[in-house]
Amino acid sequence: MIRKIFKRLRTAALTRLSRKKTSNTDPLHSLVHRYNYFQELLYYNNDALKLIAEIEDKLSGNHAFGSDYIKLAADRINLSAFQVIKALNHVANNQYAVLYQVLDSINGKIDREVYCEHMPSSAGFVVPYKKITRSLLDDVGGKNANLGEIRNNIGLLVPDGFAITTNVFDAFVGTRPRDGSGNNLYERIHKKLSILELTNQVNVDAVSKEIQSMIIDSDIPEGLLRALGDAYDDLCREVKKTVHVAMRSSAVNEDGDLSFAGQYTTVLNITKQEIPNAYKQVIASLYCVPAIMYRYHKGLLGAQIRMGVGCIEMIDAKTAGIIYTLDPNNPRSNTVIINAVRGLGKFAVDGTVTPDAHIIDRSSMKVVKKHIAEKNYMLTTNPVKGVDTVAVGSSEKNLPCLTDEQALDIAKKALTIEKHYNAPQDIEWCIDRQDRFFILQSRQLRFSPGMAKHRKKYQGYPVVLDRGSIVCPGIGSGRAFVLMNEQDIIHVPEGSVLVAPHASPALVRIMGKVKAIVTDTGGISGHMASMAREFNIPTITDAVNSTSVIHHGDEITVDAGSLFVYKGIVKQSMEKEITAPSFMKGTPVYQMLQKVAGLITPLHLTDPAAKDFVPESCKTIHDLIRYCHEKAISSMFYTCDNISEHTTAIKAGIRLPVDLYIIDIGNGLKDNLHKGRAGVDNIDSVPFHAFMKGLMNKNIKWWEPRRIDIKGFFSVLSSHAASIEDHTKPIGRRTYAAISKNYFNFNSRVGYHFSTIDSYCDDIKNNNYITFYFQGGASEDIRRMRRIRFLRGVLNAIGFVTETTGDRVTAYMRKYDRKTIEEKLEMLGKLTLCALHLDMLMTTDASVEWFTKAFLEGNYNFEFK
Amino acid sequence: MDWAYIHMPISGVLIFWPGLVVLGFGVGVIGGFFGVGGGWLVTPGLNILGFPISFAIGTDLAQMSANSIVSTMRHAKFGNVDYKLGTIMIIGTLAGVELGARLVMYLEHLGIVGAVIRYCYMALLTLIAWTVFVDISKQKKQFVIGGTEETAVGIDWYKRLHRIKIPPMIHFKTAGVYCSLWLPVLISFFIGLISGTLGIGGGLIVLPAFIYLIGCPTHVAVGTSLYGVMFSGLYGTFTYTMKGRTELAAALIMILGAAAGAQIGTIATKYIKGFAIKYAFGLSVIGVFISIFLKQFASKFRSFEHLSLNISTAIIFGLVIVLCTYITVKMVQGAKNELRAKKARLKTDDS
Numbered sequence A: 001m002i003r004k005i006f007k008r009l010r011t012a013a014l015t016r017l018s019r020k021k022t023s024n025t026d027p028l029h030s031l032v033h034r035y036n037y038f039q040e041l042l043y044y045n046n047d048a049l050k051l052i053a054e055i056e057d058k059l060s061g062n063h064a065f066g067s068d069y070i071k072l073a074a075d076r077i078n079l080s081a082f083q084v085i086k087a088l089n090h091v092a093n094n095q096y097a098v099l100y101q102v103l104d105s106i107n108g109k110i111d112r113e114v115y116c117e118h119m120p121s122s123a124g125f126v127v128p129y130k131k132i133t134r135s136l137l138d139d140v141g142g143k144n145a146n147l148g149e150i151r152n153n154i155g156l157l158v159p160d161g162f163a164i165t166t167n168v169f170d171a172f173v174g175t176r177p178r179d180g181s182g183n184n185l186y187e188r189i190h191k192k193l194s195i196l197e198l199t200n201q202v203n204v205d206a207v208s209k210e211i212q213s214m215i216i217d218s219d220i221p222e223g224l225l226r227a228l229g230d231a232y233d234d235l236c237r238e239v240k241k242t243v244h245v246a247m248r249s250s251a252v253n254e255d256g257d258l259s260f261a262g263q264y265t266t267v268l269n270i271t272k273q274e275i276p277n278a279y280k281q282v283i284a285s286l287y288c289v290p291a292i293m294y295r296y297h298k299g300l301l302g303a304q305i306r307m308g309v310g311c312i313e314m315i316d317a318k319t320a321g322i323i324y325t326l327d328p329n330n331p332r333s334n335t336v337i338i339n340a341v342r343g344l345g346k347f348a349v350d351g352t353v354t355p356d357a358h359i360i361d362r363s364s365m366k367v368v369k370k371h372i373a374e375k376n377y378m379l380t381t382n383p384v385k386g387v388d389t390v391a392v393g394s395s396e397k398n399l400p401c402l403t404d405e406q407a408l409d410i411a412k413k414a415l416t417i418e419k420h421y422n423a424p425q426d427i428e429w430c431i432d433r434q435d436r437f438f439i440l441q442s443r444q445l446r447f448s449p450g451m452a453k454h455r456k457k458y459q460g461y462p463v464v465l466d467r468g469s470i471v472c473p474g475i476g477s478g479r480a481f482v483l484m485n486e487q488d489i490i491h492v493p494e495g496s497v498l499v500a501p502h503a504s505p506a507l508v509r510i511m512g513k514v515k516a517i518v519t520d521t522g523g524i525s526g527h528m529a530s531m532a533r534e535f536n537i538p539t540i541t542d543a544v545n546s547t548s549v550i551h552h553g554d555e556i557t558v559d560a561g562s563l564f565v566y567k568g569i570v571k572q573s574m575e576k577e578i579t580a581p582s583f584m585k586g587t588p589v590y591q592m593l594q595k596v597a598g599l600i601t602p603l604h605l606t607d608p609a610a611k612d613f614v615p616e617s618c619k620t621i622h623d624l625i626r627y628c629h630e631k632a633i634s635s636m637f638y639t640c641d642n643i644s645e646h647t648t649a650i651k652a653g654i655r656l657p658v659d660l661y662i663i664d665i666g667n668g669l670k671d672n673l674h675k676g677r678a679g680v681d682n683i684d685s686v687p688f689h690a691f692m693k694g695l696m697n698k699n700i701k702w703w704e705p706r707r708i709d710i711k712g713f714f715s716v717l718s719s720h721a722a723s724i725e726d727h728t729k730p731i732g733r734r735t736y737a738a739i740s741k742n743y744f745n746f747n748s749r750v751g752y753h754f755s756t757i758d759s760y761c762d763d764i765k766n767n768n769y770i771t772f773y774f775q776g777g778a779s780e781d782i783r784r785m786r787r788i789r790f791l792r793g794v795l796n797a798i799g800f801v802t803e804t805t806g807d808r809v810t811a812y813m814r815k816y817d818r819k820t821i822e823e824k825l826e827m828l829g830k831l832t833l834c835a836l837h838l839d840m841l842m843t844t845d846a847s848v849e850w851f852t853k854a855f856l857e858g859n860y861n862f863e864f865k
Numbered sequence B: 001m002d003w004a005y006i007h008m009p010i011s012g013v014l015i016f017w018p019g020l021v022v023l024g025f026g027v028g029v030i031g032g033f034f035g036v037g038g039g040w041l042v043t044p045g046l047n048i049l050g051f052p053i054s055f056a057i058g059t060d061l062a063q064m065s066a067n068s069i070v071s072t073m074r075h076a077k078f079g080n081v082d083y084k085l086g087t088i089m090i091i092g093t094l095a096g097v098e099l100g101a102r103l104v105m106y107l108e109h110l111g112i113v114g115a116v117i118r119y120c121y122m123a124l125l126t127l128i129a130w131t132v133f134v135d136i137s138k139q140k141k142q143f144v145i146g147g148t149e150e151t152a153v154g155i156d157w158y159k160r161l162h163r164i165k166i167p168p169m170i171h172f173k174t175a176g177v178y179c180s181l182w183l184p185v186l187i188s189f190f191i192g193l194i195s196g197t198l199g200i201g202g203g204l205i206v207l208p209a210f211i212y213l214i215g216c217p218t219h220v221a222v223g224t225s226l227y228g229v230m231f232s233g234l235y236g237t238f239t240y241t242m243k244g245r246t247e248l249a250a251a252l253i254m255i256l257g258a259a260a261g262a263q264i265g266t267i268a269t270k271y272i273k274g275f276a277i278k279y280a281f282g283l284s285v286i287g288v289f290i291s292i293f294l295k296q297f298a299s300k301f302r303s304f305e306h307l308s309l310n311i312s313t314a315i316i317f318g319l320v321i322v323l324c325t326y327i328t329v330k331m332v333q334g335a336k337n338e339l340r341a342k343k344a345r346l347k348t349d350d351s
Helices: A002-017 A027-059 A067-091 A098-116 A134-140 A142-154 A166-172 A185-194 A201-217 A222-239 A253-260 A272-287 A289-297 A346-350 A404-421 A486-491 A505-510 A527-535 A588-600 A621-636 A686-695 A710-721 A781-797 A818-834 A845-856 B017-033 B039-049 B053-076 B083-110 B113-141 B182-198 B203-214 B218-242 B248-268 B275-298 B302-350
Strands: A126-128 A161-164 A245-251 A266-270 A307-313 A317-324 A335-342 A356-361 A366-371 A377-382 A386-391 A425-432 A437-444 A463-465 A469-472 A475-482 A497-500 A516-519 A539-541 A555-559 A564-567 A660-666 A735-740 A743-748 A753-760 A769-776 A801-805 A808-814 B005-007 B014-016 B169-172 B177-180
Touching: A027 A067, A027 A527, A027 A588, A027 A621, A027 A660, A027 A735, A027 A743, A067 A098, A067 A588, A067 A621, A098 A588, A098 A621, A126 A134, A126 A222, A134 A142, A134 A161, A134 A166, A134 A307, A134 A588, A142 A161, A142 A245, A142 A307, A142 A404, A142 A437, A161 A222, A166 A222, A166 A272, A166 A307, A185 A201, A201 A272, A201 A289, A222 A272, A222 A307, A245 A272, A266 A272, A266 A377, A266 A386, A272 A289, A272 A307, A317 A346, A317 A404, A335 A346, A335 A404, A346 A377, A356 A404, A366 A404, A404 A425, A404 A437, A469 A527, A475 A516, A486 A505, A486 A801, A497 A505, A505 A527, A516 A527, A516 A555, A527 A539, A588 A621, A660 A743, A686 A743, A686 A753, A686 A818, A710 A781, A710 B113, A710 B203, A753 A818, A769 A781, A769 A818, A781 A801, A781 A808, A781 A818, A781 A845, A818 A845, B014 B017, B017 B039, B017 B053, B017 B248, B017 B275, B017 B302, B039 B053, B039 B113, B039 B275, B039 B302, B053 B083, B053 B113, B053 B182, B053 B218, B053 B248, B083 B113, B083 B169, B083 B182, B083 B203, B083 B218, B113 B182, B113 B275, B177 B182, B182 B203, B182 B218, B203 B218, B248 B302, B275 B302
Parallel strands: A475 A497, A497 A516, A516 A539, A660 A735
Antiparallel strands: A126 A161, A161 A307, A245 A266, A245 A307, A317 A335, A317 A425, A335 A356, A356 A366, A377 A386, A425 A437, A463 A564, A469 A539, A475 A555, A555 A564, A735 A743, A743 A753, A753 A769, A769 A808, A801 A808, B005 B014, B169 B177
């Protein structure tokens, strides 16, 4: 009776006084709730990081985009950031509501850039090529802008013509409901799109066809027709004859790739009367099946799309073809490839005819190889049919289409374009009956992903590394500083080349000092990558083994753009690289992106331990999501603190030196428990399974008689005598593991110390992390601290970043791939067992080193040889 | 002041009963607060209140076993007791307690029990005070990790770290460990002996011993040691009662005080941290030492007998009252601050 009363009194007092809110409901519910939001946070965090990387990529200025892209990107990142903040507030009990205001204020600034400085569309309906440069990209589309740039700023010959601007598209189809010419095209198209079933090929074909015929059957408004007719008449006056024209797509935004890849319709050799119809055909091809599927996969199905169209004089080509200013399959060969066929170039593009190939060495400018093919057919213009396939005379079909002199001349011209855009090009060209050389289109050459775009190798220097991912191209050289422990970061000298195992945001501290960065892992979309691009530091990530092949203190040269690291300082690399302005730079759209990106991509909050790591310091969206990610992880670290004996937990039926209870917060356990106990086979959590694998390692025989040090034992007794009991975490209480498919939090008082492990592990590198905390022990301070030094030694050696204060150590690692995280967790499992009661045995300082070494050598039972 | 004295039926002495309540309460607070229980306080306290030393030991054991029954039942419920280890421990403990009790009776027969036990206590208290102050001074120095202290070159430092593998080896199923039978037997015998002679529980020694020497998982060690200590307490009570040396009325009064004190001590740990409380603890140990010292030497200096007895009583109870008041006041302050902070937080949540 007395016992009952006291028990009740005590529970009442503890509940009232304790900070934790305990309710009558099962705390499991709130755990699951928090965890679900944590997962959501990781998802949107990734989404936002990808967008940031994409925007930074656009800032390189080599890809075409329009103002629509900027609006869309700003909206998407706003949404992601909002979701991240929402998720954080669910995880952390609304502690961070202030972040909504911060996001609002950043967004207000972005909106001001995007909407108030709306670009005046002064371009009208048509623009002749002689007035087009890249600054008109948003109005005329990528292909038109490109041709205009080549004609007016590079000075090469392109066919005469005019661009039909996106204003015509707006007036005809529209980009909003009730836009357009009263034909309701926009609404009708989107109604059709809404019934799209992407898994049903028949349905996709039908929808595509219906939308296309809808466009083709609509009438172009009278005013537009007149504008097109007038533009054609002006063109004829300019060239002083009645010309036939070709109609080609010239898309804005992301669709630019499709446009170049020939997915959109091109109509060749037509007369004035056919122009409106051809225009509709080209526009309609925006809804061809590949384009629909492409936009779906990019998540742009509902997005605004617009298209410009080029109307250019049809050149009656004698010879035509393609130039690659660098071999896309073998960039190291340093050659220009010219393909040529007789007649129009279409047959070279689509492969109907095997073209002649002239291969020219870029440095000596000599034809090094020639392949003359048999060309049986050619495509010619035909006044009636438009174009016509004609057999090539037998005397001509084996003759080369180009002389060597012509080939060299063409190569030189192609290289001037490359130089202008500062990137290898893929160019369509033709030569007319008067032997005039025309450029028909030019775009940046695409290589297989991850490969260096332009690998140039400097001779005479040993290559120490030739792989990885390019984060920021450029060349930098200096003495290598191999940073194995992040705490040494303060020692990195000015002008060195940093080599680190991992792309950690902490590296930003020395970005102003180093010449280049190479890391073993990290990817191209992480925080560090983003910072490196911002600082414009040549950076290679994912180099796998840079920290072992590059020796600390060696002089090295990093050519990030070519993915080569050389031993020694490469003298040639000091020569100035070509720095011509890239395609987009300087255009109004680009300037707008720059302003918007300034509010999105820069990262100021790099050090979570710094005083200014607070919501008020978040100046950009990147700051915001970084802050949220950090706070969410530290909040999840305390997951198990909310667990009480009322939480639904399953006792583990596994032989362990701890009283383990498992709490399933999301598909962490498989069914069919044995007698209500969870065995190893029931665990379906990726990280927890890895940790248990270490904890159950058969070689660690914790059940055997332990080593004993009598002096150590007396130190345990004496420290124990003067200690203050902690009744909130009494000795011998249960150990809890809250687990889900990809997450676990292990909170234990094993022996006399506390330890917590918190980890997330899935296939997305950016999500993964481990946090490890260890504190206390029963023996005297000096022995406890020796154990902490032992732990720190082991943790550093296996790749953790550690912080120690007094008798506690915190260790963490972030953003490693799944396999690495699993390996490290297994090590932590072993370490948890081996560190048990080890403080008693830490008799001297020498023992710290000895035990560290023994553990790393796999001598887990600490046998003396 | 007659109302404050009650007649103890078995020992036949008049006892100041509020002293018993204060002592019980003090044991509760201190036992709940510090890792070490309050046993070191009770036997000297009872002796100073007027109980002959053998009665003090017997009564101490009686009130201690009552407390441990409660704790053991709580732990046994969770299946955290290794009954094999527990049984071995009981056998060792019983032998130790019985030997200790007989030793006390023999000393009583010789007429020197008071002096011997008091000397033992002086030694014990010196040891406790010493460890406490060493601990404080070490913490104050604040070892910097990697700081320099004597780096024993340590060619052979690990030779001293043995595994004890004297047969027969026994497998403890609940604990999951293998161990030499002699280890738990010796540990429990030693603890039993201490209990039987000094009247303290030995929980302080048995828990670290199970964990560090046997390698027993913590939760099983806690359950099993409570189980063992309960039996040694019960048997001690039994054997002292049989020998007519337990004052059950006094034990009952103390249990009431202790139960109340334990609540405060337990909660107070949440609010009181740092050196001050450790100093207080160490000083009170020294105070008890002085009390016993005065009690022991009062008989030698006849002229001072009355005075020194009064001083020793005043010191021991003064210390208990001061320490308990300090802990209680600190706890109330801490709780108040917390409630205030909570209210403030609620207010900001509302707005």
